[in-house]
Amino acid sequence: xxxxxxxxxxxxxxxxxxxxxxxxxxxxxxxxxxxxxxxxxxxxxxxxxxxxxxxxxxxxxxxxxxxxxxxxxxxxxxxxxxxxxxxxxxxxxxxxxxxxxxxxxxxxxxxxxxxxxxxxxxxxxxxxxxxxxxxxxxxxxxxxxxxxxxxxxxxxxxxxxxxxxxxxxxxxxxxxxxxxxxxxxxxxxxxxxxxxxxxxxxxxxxxxxxxxxxxxxxxxxxxxxxxxxxxxxxxxxxxxxxxxxxxxxxxxxxxxxxxxxxxxxxxxxxxxxxxxxxxxxxxxxxxxxxxxxxxxxx
Amino acid sequence: xxxxxxxxxxxxxxxxxxxxxxxxxxxxxxxxxxxxxxxxxxxxxxxxxxxxxxxxxxxxxxxxxxxxxxxxxxxxxxxxxxxxxxxxxxxxxxxxxxxxxxxxxxxxxxxxxxxxxxxxxxxxxxxxxxxxxxxxxxxxxxxxxxxxxxxxxxxxxxxxxxxxxxxxxxxxxxxxxxxxxxxxxxxxxxxxxxxxxxxxxxxxxxxxxxxxxxxxxxxxxxxxxxxxxxxxxxxxxxxxxxxxxxxxxxxxxxxxxxxxxxxxxxxxxxxxxxxxxxxxxxxxxxxxxxxxxxxxxx
Numbered sequence: 001x002x003x004x005x006x007x008x009x010x011x012x013x014x015x016x017x018x019x020x021x022x023x024x025x026x027x028x029x030x031x032x033x034x035x036x037x038x039x040x041x042x043x044x045x046x047x048x049x050x051x052x053x054x055x056x057x058x059x060x061x062x063x064x065x066x067x068x069x070x071x072x073x074x075x076x077x078x079x080x081x082x083x084x085x086x087x088x089x090x091x092x093x094x095x096x097x098x099x100x101x102x103x104x105x106x107x108x109x110x111x112x113x114x115x116x117x118x119x120x121x122x123x124x125x126x127x128x129x130x131x132x133x134x135x136x137x138x139x140x141x142x143x144x145x146x147x148x149x150x151x152x153x154x155x156x157x158x159x160x161x162x163x164x165x166x167x168x169x170x171x172x173x174x175x176x177x178x179x180x181x182x183x184x185x186x187x188x189x190x191x192x193x194x195x196x197x198x199x200x201x202x203x204x205x206x207x208x209x210x211x212x213x214x215x216x217x218x219x220x221x222x223x224x225x226x227x228x229x230x231x232x233x234x235x236x237x238x239x240x241x242x243x244x245x246x247x248x249x250x251x252x253x254x255x256x257x258x259x260x261x262x263x264x265x266x267x268x269x270x271x272x273x274x275x276x277x278x279x280x281x282x283x284x285x286x287x288x289x290x291x292x293x294x295x296x297x298x
Numbered sequence: 299x300x301x302x303x304x305x306x307x308x309x310x311x312x313x314x315x316x317x318x319x320x321x322x323x324x325x326x327x328x329x330x331x332x333x334x335x336x337x338x339x340x341x342x343x344x345x346x347x348x349x350x351x352x353x354x355x356x357x358x359x360x361x362x363x364x365x366x367x368x369x370x371x372x373x374x375x376x377x378x379x380x381x382x383x384x385x386x387x388x389x390x391x392x393x394x395x396x397x398x399x400x401x402x403x404x405x406x407x408x409x410x411x412x413x414x415x416x417x418x419x420x421x422x423x424x425x426x427x428x429x430x431x432x433x434x435x436x437x438x439x440x441x442x443x444x445x446x447x448x449x450x451x452x453x454x455x456x457x458x459x460x461x462x463x464x465x466x467x468x469x470x471x472x473x474x475x476x477x478x479x480x481x482x483x484x485x486x487x488x489x490x491x492x493x494x495x496x497x498x499x500x501x502x503x504x505x506x507x508x509x510x511x512x513x514x515x516x517x518x519x520x521x522x523x524x525x526x527x528x529x530x531x532x533x534x535x536x537x538x539x540x541x542x543x544x545x546x547x548x549x550x551x552x553x554x555x556x557x558x559x560x561x562x563x564x565x566x567x568x569x570x571x572x573x574x575x576x577x578x579x580x581x582x583x584x585x586x587x588x589x590x591x592x593x594x595x596x
Contacts, residue, residue: 142439
C-alpha cells in the first residue's frame with residue numbers, strides 16, 4: 001500500500017484489535033493449551049476481519065468504544081482457529097504461517113488441534129459478552145452469536161475448507177470455485193461488517209447493503225489472495241508462496257488466468273462500493289478497505 | 299443394569315434425545331461434511347449428558363417439552379465432537395467408537411477434523427435457539443451459552459483432553475488425575491444438569507445443588523469408566539477395552555487400584571445424592587442416574 005492515510009488507519013485499527021485480543025487472552029490463565037492459543041493468536045496478521053467489523057460500526061454509529069473492538073476480536077479468533085487447523089499435517093500440512101512456524105510445529109499436533117477447537121467457544125463467549133456489554137437488545141445479541149456460528153460452521157467457513165480440500169488435484173469449474181471461495185474465506189469476511197452493523201443498530205436497508213458489501217469484498221479478497229500466491233514471494237506473504245500450485249489447489253488464476261482473475265476481483269470491489277452508495281452509506285473506511293482487498297501486495 | 303424401570307426410563311429419554319438430534323441434523327443439508335457429522339452423531343451412545351440435562355429440568359419444572367430436549371441435544375453435539383477429535387490418529391488413534399468404525403476411518407482425517415470443528419458452532423446455535431424457544435429471559439439465555447462454552451473450552455473439556463494426552467506414559471498423582479477427570483469428562487457432565495436447571499428457572503439454592511450433583515456425578519462416572527476399561531471387554535464397551543492401559547493413560551485404577559477406585563466413585567455418588575437432599579430436591583431421575591453412573595457395565 002502506498003497511501004499513507006490508509007496505512008495509518010489500518011495500523012491504528014490493528015493495534016486496537018490487538019489490545020482487545022490481549023485482554024481476552026490474558027483471562028485464559030496458564031498451561032500448554034493457553035500457550036498454544038496465545039501463540040496462534042499472537043502470531044499477528046492483518047486483522048482484516050475485525051477491522052471490517054469495526055468499519056461497519058463506524059459507518060453507522062461513529063467512533064467505537066472498546067467493546068466494539070472486543071466483539072470484532074471474536075472474528076479474529078475464529079479466523080485464527082481455522083488457520084491452525086488448516087496448517088495441520090492432515091490438512092494443508094503447512095509449516096509456516098504469518099512468517100512464523102505454524103502452531104503445530106511449535107506446540108505439536110495434539111496441542112494445535114485442541115487449541116484450535118478451544119478457540120471456538122472462546123470466540124462465542126467473547127462475542128456474546130461484548131454484545132451484552134454494548135447493551136444490545138436480546139434479539140440482536142442472539143443474532144450476533146447465530147450469525148457468527150453460521151459463518152464459522154458447516155454452511156460457511158468449515159464447509160468451504162472441506163470443499164477446498166476435496167477439490168485438490170482435480171479440475172473445478174469457475175462456479176464451483178466461487179462457491180468454495182464464498183464459503184471458505186467469504187463467509188467470515190462477509191459476516192464481519194454485518195456484526196459491526198448489528199452492534200451499531202443499523203436499519204434493514206443498511207444491513208442489506210453491508211451484507212452485499214461483505215460478500216463482494218470477501219470474494220474479491222480471496223481472488224486477490226489466489227493471485228498473490230502466484231505472483232508474490234514467501235518473504236512478502238508470510239506464508240509459503242506457490243503453495244496453492246504445489247497442492248493443486250483450485251484457484252482463480254489457475255482456472256481463469258491472472259488477468260481475468262484480477263478483473264473479477266475489481267468487479268466485485270465495484271459491487272461492494274455501489275451497494276453502500278445505493279443506500280447512502282458514506283464511509284471512508286469501508287471504501288478504503290475494499291480498495292485494499294484488491295490492491296494489497298500481501 | 300438390571301432395574302427394568304431405570305432401563306425403560308433411559309431408553310425413553312434416549313429416544314427423545316435422538317429425535318431432537320435428528321431434527322437438528324436434518325437442517326444440515328447435503329455434502330460430505332454433513333454426512334460426516336451425521337455419521338458421528340448417529341453412531342449412538344448413551345446420551346447421558348442430554349439425559350442429565352433433561353433430568354435437571356424435570357427435578358424443578360416437571361414434564362419437558364421438545365425444546366428442553368433440543369437444548370439437551372447441544373450437550374451431546376459437544377460430546378460427539380470431542381470423541382471425533384479424540385479418536386484422530388494424532389490424538390488417541392482409536393479406530394472404533396461406540397461399536398462402529400471411528401469417523402476418520404469412514405470419512406478420512408480431514409473431513410473428521412472439520413466435522414468435529416463444525417459441530418461446535420452447531421451446538422452453540424442449537425442451545426441458543428432452544429433457549430430462545432423456551433422463552434427464557436435474556437440473562438439466562440446468555441448464561442446457558444456461556445456455561446456451555448466454558449465447559450467445552452480450554453478451562454474445561456478441551457483443557458482436560460490436553461492434560462490427559464500430556465500425562466500418557468508418565469506417572470500422575472491422584473490429585474492431578476482427578477483434575478484431568480474433572481476437566482476432560484467432568485466439565486461437560488457437570489454443566490448438563492445445570493443447563494436443565496437454568497431452563498427450568500431453578501432458584502440459586504437448587505442451582506448450587508445441581509452444580510455439586512453434576513460435578514460429583516461427573517467424577518464418579520469417569521472413575522467408573524476407567525474401571526470398566528480394565529474389567530470389561532471391547533464387545534460390551536463398544537470401544538477398545540484395555541486401550542487406556544495400552545496408551546499408558548492416567549487412570550484411577552492404575553494409580554490407586556480397582557478397589558479404591560470403586561470406593562471413590564461410590565463416595566462421589568453419595569456426595570451427589572446428599573447435595574440434592576440438602577435442598578429438598580426429590581428427583582427419582584437424578585437419583586437413578588447417579589446410581590447408573592457407578593453401577594453400569596459399559
